[in-house]
Each structure stands twice: as structure tokens, then as C-alpha cells.
Amino acid sequence: MTVPFWYHERSRRRMFGTIAAAWIAVMGLSLAWNWRQVEESAVMFATAEARASYEKDLVYRRWAAIQGGVYVPPSEATPANPYLSHLPDRDITTVDGKQLTLVNPAYMTRQVYMLAKEQYGVQGKITSLKPLNPANVADSWETAALNAFAAGSREVVARETMNGETHLRLIRPLITEKPCLKCHASQGYREGDIRGGISVSIPFSPYAVAAERQQRQLLFAHLLICALGLLGLGKGNSLLRASESQVLKSDERYKNVLHAAMDGFLLVDLQGHLLETNQTYSRMSGYSVEELLTMSVADLDVVEGAGDIASRIQSILTLGKSRFESKHRRKDGSVMDVEISAQYRPSEGDRLIVFLHDITERKQAEEEHRKLTLQLYQAQKMEAIGTLAGGIAHDFNNILGAILGYAELVRDDCPAGSNAAHDVDQVLKAGTRAKELVKQILAFSRQSEGERIPLQPAAIIAEAVKMLRATLPTTISIEQDIDPAAGVILANPTQIHQILMNLGTNSCHAMEAQGGVLSISLLKMKVSESDFPSQKHLKPGTFVRLSVKDTGVGILPEVKDKIFDPYFTTKATGKGTGMGLAMVHGIVESYGGAVICESTPGEGTVFHIILPTIDSGTLLGNTAIEPVPTGNEHILLIDDEEMLVEMGKAMLTRMGYRVTTRTNGFEALATFRNEPDAFDLVISDQTMPGMTGSELARRMLAIRPDLPIILCTGYSSTVSEEEAKMLGIRGFAFKPLTKKEVGILVRKILDGN
Template structure:
């Protein structure tokens, strides 16, 4: 206070206790620091924005989107972190939220990293009220790993479905093979019987030769179906691939449309290889089918080449398991659209396909790759978009001579023994009676397994050989054989089957059965098998 002399006579002080305020400020600060620490340690990306502009972000958000400092984001549009194709939808969400309209709080979109890469992200956004006004806090979860797991799970489910389809196809193929081989056996058998009665150079003989050739192709086709469904064992033999390739090309010409121009370059001096003839046919069919699909819309040129090639160690760098030397190379080229570079390394994966539904299972190239690898060879591919594709299957050549595919006039062995023949297919049984009788045998035919067993029990020594089918009503062939062997242990028996996944040659011989054969049997096959089982030294004396 001041007196009249303007000099202060005393001082008045107002003191206020602000301990609580300071304590509150300290608590607020501590809470803010605690909250900041929680936000910074959170594995979920958290960002703050207002009216579509970034205000702040935590460390997880920066790492997720490839930024180092918050300053790179502050004051800039949040759309900078959203993939371009998702921005219109995100912009609409921001506008609705700004205008307090109802909008979904949680959604999936694609984020955009600083380096330009896109990735799937789950966003959960909500409005919070700050001292300077309302703002939007968004939580970001990277879905990359989750989406990859979903894709892998979907892929596994697809593969499982395809495997189940293949199993069903295999079961169906087995049933078809059994019935078809029985029918085919009768066709081939009667054709061969008729062929023996014709003058060698007659037109009828030539026509029957074609029937027998077609029947043999059908037999190989059944074998191929069973091999495709993994229900038939393959047999690798030395062979000359040129004749198989030429024969397959003949079949292709009749099955492909005229818009596909087939050109071939087959070296007749191609070296022999160790392979299964049916699988070589399968390789070419699969590769040519792929080539056809690549040119189906516009047509084009299909080029098939077979040649010898000598590869050096440097040229085999990608196949270190192979030794330098002579190889046989089968090439199939098309003038289609080519293969995209990003999928080229997946084309040999099982079930991978770019074809529309109904045009492929994704197994064709995988099967070719598997066959080539099992033969000690490899398959490679050259492709350019818009210029076509070439597949090359390279297999090791053999030094020894291959089995010739040319017909021989070797005589068919005959005999005079007594045979009990059992098959529930009457047509096949009668054909076999005729064929075996013309080979010199005395044949008793039964079409019922129980009837056959009764016939045998009445006179076990009346037969020198029993030939029985496997799949029959009442009693299977192998059960019938076991019962007969109990009556006469040294009885020679041949078991035949159109198809069965329950028996094999090893299982059959383990029961004491001496011979095993898959239908359809040609006249020469059955004649040779009979002599082999009977073990006669005088075979040549019986030859026609």
C-alpha cells in the first residue's frame, strides 16, 4: 500500500497452494508419457488424422509403411499410404466420417509403403475428442502373412480336391479297364483266329491286320489310363522312340483341328532309350495338348522334333546328376501366346494351371516332368510372350540295341496238353476255346468258378494246365487256384485279369500260381506263356 508520500508503507501478498494442480499436471504428463510408451510399443500400427490429414503415428505404423520419422507423414494426406486402386473408397470413408455420417469402422484395404509396394491391411477407425477438436484414430494390422496362409490353405484344399478326383478317376478307370479288356480280348482273339485262316496277301488279311493294330492301340490306351491314375506299373525297356513318335503324330492329326498345322522333324537314326512305350506316347500327347490349347483360338503351327544331341558338362550345368554324352531330345513347339515370365517357374507344379475350368487339371506338365526325371533326364522350356513356346524333353541314350518295333514272322508255339479254361465272360471263353484248340490243345471251358471246381474235383489228373480269370462271381480266380492246389499241389495254373488293384504278379506267384497275365492276351502271348508255365523243352517241336 502506498501513503500520500507515494511510498509503500506495507506489502500485501496473496499465496495460493497449487500442489494439487502441479500434482494433476504431473499425473497428466505421466499418463501422456505412459500412453505414448504404450502406443510406441504396440505391435499394431496406430495413426491419428483429421479431415484426411495425418497428425501423428506410432513406431509400428512407421515400420509397417517403411518410414523413419513421423515428420515424413505429418501434415500430409493419409491417402499417401493407401494403394491407388483403393483411394476412391478411402476418400469416401473420410468424407462420410468428417460429415458424421455412419460408416463401417473396420474394413480391409491395401496399404502403400514408401517404396511403392502394396500389401493387404486391416483398418479399424474411430472418432476421439481432443482438446483442439475431434480426430480419427486408426489401427492398422498387416495381413500379408495371414493372406499368404489363406492362399496356401486354399491351394492345399484345391490339391486335396484334385487328389480325390484322381482317386475317383482311378477307381473308375480300374472298373472300365476290367470290362473293356475282356471285350478287347474277344475282338483281338477272333481277329487273330480269322487272320490265320486267310491267305497272307489277301485284302481280308490286310483288313484284319488293321483290326489287330487298332485293338493293340486300344490295349495301350487302357494301360495309359491306368498309368495316369497311378494304378498300373510301368515297364522300362530299350526302345527306338522314332516309331512311337511317328505313330502318335498319326493319332494327333485326326484329333486336332485343321487350323493347327502339324510339322515334324523326326530323325530316323535316333538312338535307343530306356523307357516305357506308353509313357513316351503320354509325354508327346500331353505336350501337344498344351500346344493346341495355346493356339486353339487363332490356330498356328505345331512342330514336333526328335533328334540325337551330344551335351557337354557346361551344357548340363542345370542338371548336375547327368553325365556328358549322347542324349535323345524330343521338342514340341507352338506359335501361341507364350508363357508369362511371372508364372514360368510354376508351370511344372502339380495342379497349377492357367486354363479355364474344364480344359485341364494342371497335371499334364507335372506328369511329363516326373516321367523325364524318372528316366534320368529333364525337361526345359523356352517361351516369349506373343512368340510361342518350346518344350524340350531330354533323355539319356542307350548304347545297346533297342527292341525292334518291326513285326516278325516268328512261329507261335503250340502243344497237345489238356487245358481247363475258366472265365465268366461267355464270349471270351468261347473265343479262347477256339484259339487254344487251333494251337493243338484239348480245351474244357467253364464259365462259373464253382462249376469249374466241381469239374476239377471229379478228375484232378484230367488236366495238364488251368487258366482262370480273377474277377468272377462266387469265387475269385486266386481263391479257386488255392483250392485246386490243395487238391493237387503241383498243378500248373495261369491267372488272368482285365484289371485288379488287389493282386500283382508277386502276390500271385507267392500262392503257388505259376503264371500271371493281364488281358487282353494276344494269340502269341498266351501261346508263349503256356509253354513257359509248362516248362516243356520240346516247344520247337510243336511250333507251327
């Protein structure tokens, strides 16, 4: 929170001192102006009175001039005017003998002035630079005014001291009119000439007294208003001081709360610079408060650049607030996840109020939860795979059993070295691989290990390459570099075959559109600790490296991290299950090896399979081919698949056995119950409608406990080998079985081995 400048004591005092001085100056100026206005008003009113007196006197004089003067009886107050002696009719006698003397306008005006002076103090005077009557001689002020009239002035007003008293004096020019020439023509005046002036002097003391009284009132009023204003300022200062104290306390509480808050706080300007922060964010980031105040948001945020931050600020200004997640870099270089709440309040100025909550632990917990959820999901999918595999294994193995069985029968009938024999051999190889593949699928779904033996992978790789070549279009060529002495590994042959087939098939799909080259190599390599830093489980030593390279479309970086996830596929529906690379990855890691993928979009991909070698002395030697055992015992063969029953009967018959067949458990049980001692061995499928093989065995053993029974299953979750032994079943086998496997197992059970 930023405290305004006037909350600081020194600034506050300076501010109030300035305001008080300004207030006194304003009141002083107001007093001076009004004081002057009162003085001017007094002069104005006195001037108005003088003008009124002048106009009145002028009217009297004009009337007298028009009348040519008036005749009055001579008296002490009005003696005959000696200055009119040149007039023949100055003095007249009426018919009744009454003496009259002429009172001309000037004489009459002078007497009126004298009367006014006595009664009102107003002095009037007719004056001239060439007076007939010496009493009308102009004084110095009047002389200056009369000279001004000659220069064009029409009125002169001034305050003058007369007989020790201040008077307002006004003089206007006296214009010669036609009636005036009766008395003044002898002086050479003509009509329209200025022959003098009429002067009026008004005592100014009444106006001065009134003005002084008004000025005293003004002074008192201004002093009162000024004092009230200063008192108001003083009160305001006290209130502001109290408010300052409260605000400072509130600010201190605010800062204490802010620094004790669980969340970080930032005050940011519109350019992203940090203006204020709290101790919480200082602890979160590792920077001191002082260091943070020299930084900007761009120095801390590792997700958004300067342009993104500017856009984010503009969005906050538009919406008023925003809530989002980001990452901030700590001083030690580590990154923390933060949840940000930002607000824009115009009342706070061009600033953003930002609160930051450290959600690093929450994000880590969410990631752990995501991983656990994924693991659970993967476990559920593996369980689903197991269920699915179990569901199809029986039927698929029955199909494989028929293919392998009839192929062996055909192979027996083919001349040695014939093309037919070669072709059937290929069918048998493919069928055997398919049989092993089903086992691997079941093993993978159960997360169990397949049987591993020491082997040279070169022969298996060569065989897989042949199968790949037969499936590839002509637009894709194969280049191979197989070292037959690359090394001995401990592995399951079918799994090695499966690895190459999966990788090769994927490469083929990547080059479908434009064609290309599939390169396969098998080499020996030495691995040091620095060769594969991301594969820390690889120990230094000798390894074999199987590389499968294509010139296809490549893998996008954002996809590369997901290619080993189960069910993840970029192929169209029906072209991939998303399990191939997951199985490859699982097999290789179970061998203690590593899968390295290198890819450039638009150029191609290479997969390196790194597998540890073992001592070549453990490699199994070639074993002699033994003939299929034969016999002449009577066997009861039961399977719900009629095709398998016929194939099994033909196979066993060729071995010399007598065979009775049935296609369901109830028929077989009835046949056996009729002649329990007629059969030397019973071979039954486990999964059959109506009655399972294990149930059939239990009932038969109840009739004849010493009966040898072999139970065959493509896949069954209802009975295991241990459970079969507990029932008294002597043989337990997984379909499909080759002729040799059947012959060995039958002979083993019949011979009591």
C-alpha cells in the same frame, strides 16, 4: 496423441496474462464509461431542476404581465419602483386612503428570485443587454448567452463558479409579449423581440456529492468484480495447470502404451501423409520414426496406388471405419502382409487412426496349410483315380482283349501284304497302345513307375504323328521336323507316345474354330545353367527337345499357372478331363526333364519337352522274331465273358491245344471235380461273379495240389502276384494278352519253367 498448445507452460502463461490484461482493460473501460454516465446524469438532473425553476418563474411572470402587474402597499421590502416613474399610475390611493405601488412582472420576478436564493440557494435573474434596472445588467457569461440568442440559440447551459461555489446555470431568451410593452415600449421593443433572458443558477454541490457517492460505489463494485475475475482466472490457471499435469501424464502413458503395443500405429491425414507412428511399426517396416514421418501411405503400400488409396480414404470417411488386408514394403525391399483397421473420428480433426497387424507369418502358415490341403486333396484324387481305374480296368481290358485277340485271329487269316493285313496291323498297334495306356493310367494312379528302356524317340513320335493326322480335321495341317538321331533316352515307349498324343490333341482343340498349323519337332540340344533359370533341376548336358506348336487361341496368363493341375480344364463339359497335361508333367518330371510352356493369347502356344539323353551304347538291338510256341495239352479255360472264352478257345486251338471252356467258377469246379486228372492246365479269370479265380484255384488245388494254374486279371485289388504264388498258383498275368504272350506263358507253365 497431439497435446493442445495451451498445455505448454509458456503458452499457458502467455494466454492467461493476455486474458487478465483484457479483463482489467474491460473493467477499466466499464468504470470510465459509468463514471462519465454518473457525471452526465448529475448535470442532467441539475439541468432538469433549472428548467423546472425557469418554467415556474416564467409562468409567474406571464401571469403578472397579463394582469399588468399588481399593487401592493409600499414597504421597506417593496418600495416604489423608481424605474416605473414614467408610469402615471405607478402609485395609487384607494378610496379608503390606503397607499399602493405597482409591482410590475420584472419587479415581482426579482423579488421571487431573491426569496428563492435565501431559502433554496437557487438564483434567478432577469438580465438584458439594455436593462432598465442596473441590477439586471448581464455578467460576462450572460452576455455571451444573450449574444448566442441573437444568433439563434434557444438555451444555454453550463457549470460555472459563482462566489466560490459551482452552480449549474441555465438561461433562456425573454420574449417581448404584448403586456410587456406597458413598461418597455419606451425602450423601442416590439412584440416578439428578444429583450433579454431569464437566468437560473442551481447550486451543483448536492448533485456533485450524490455523483461522487455513486462514483465511489461504481469504483468499489468494479474493483471487486475485477478482483473476483482475476481470482477466477488465477483459479482457472491452477486448475488448468493441474489438468495439464494430468493430461501430460496421460499423454506419456498413452505414448508408452502406444510404443509398447504389439500392433503398428499410424496417424494419417486425408492426403495419406503420416503424422504420427509408433516404435512397433518402425520395427515392422525397418524405417526410423523420423523417416516414416516424411512418408505417405503410397510410399509403403505395394497393393494400392495413389488413386486407390484416395478412394479407400473416402470410403473410410463415409463408413467411419474399415478393416482390410494389404501389403507394405519394408525398408530392405521385402514385403509384409498387414491387416489394417482404420477409423475416422471427427473429434480428432481431419485424421485417420490406423492400426496395422503383421500377418506375414499367418499368411505363410495359411499358404503352407493350403499347399498341404492341396497335396491331401491331390492324394485323395489320385486314390480316387486309382479306385476308378481299378473299377474300369477289368471291363476295359476285357474289351481290349477281345479286340486284340480277334484282330490277331483275323490277321492270321489275311494274305500277307494285303490291304486287310495292313489295316488289321493298325488295329493291333492301336490296341497295343491302348493296352499300355491302361497300364500307365494304373501306374499313374498308384504313383508308380512304368517300365523304361533305352530308345530313340523318333520312331515313336513318327507313329504318333500318323495317328494324329488321321484324327485331325482338314482345316489343320501338320508340319514336322523329326531328327532320327536326336538322341537316346531312358523312357517308356507308351508314355512318350502318350505325351505327344496329349499335346497334339490339346493343340487340335485350340485350333478347332479357325484351323491352323500344328508344328512338331524333335531335336538334339545342349543345355547350360543359364538356359532355363526357372528349371534348376536341369543339369548342363545334352537333351532332346520335343516341341509341339499351334497357331490357336493361346493361353491367358492367369490360366497358365494352373494348366498342370490335375482336373483343371478350360474345355467344355465332355471335351476334357483336366488330366492330360497333369500326366504329361508327371511323366516328364519323373524322367528328370522339364516342360516349358510359351503362349501368346490370340497367337498360339508351344510346349517344349526337355528330356535328358543317355549313352547310345545302351540302346537295345533288334531281336529276332520267334514263332508262337504250340502244344497239344488239354486246357480248362474259365472266364465270365463268353466272347473272351470263345476268342481264347480259338486262339489256343490254333496253337494245337485241346480246350474246354466254362463261364463261371462253380461250373468249372464241378467239371474239374468230375475229372481232375483230365486237364493239364487251368487258365482262369480273377474277377467273376459268385466265385473269384483265386478261390476257384484254392479249391482245385485242394483236390489236386500239382495242378498248373494261370490266373489272369484286368485289374484286381483283391489278389496280388505274391498272394497268388502263396496259394500255389504258378502263373499270374494281366489282361489283355496277345497270342504270342499267351503261347509263351502257357508253354512256360506247362514245361515247368
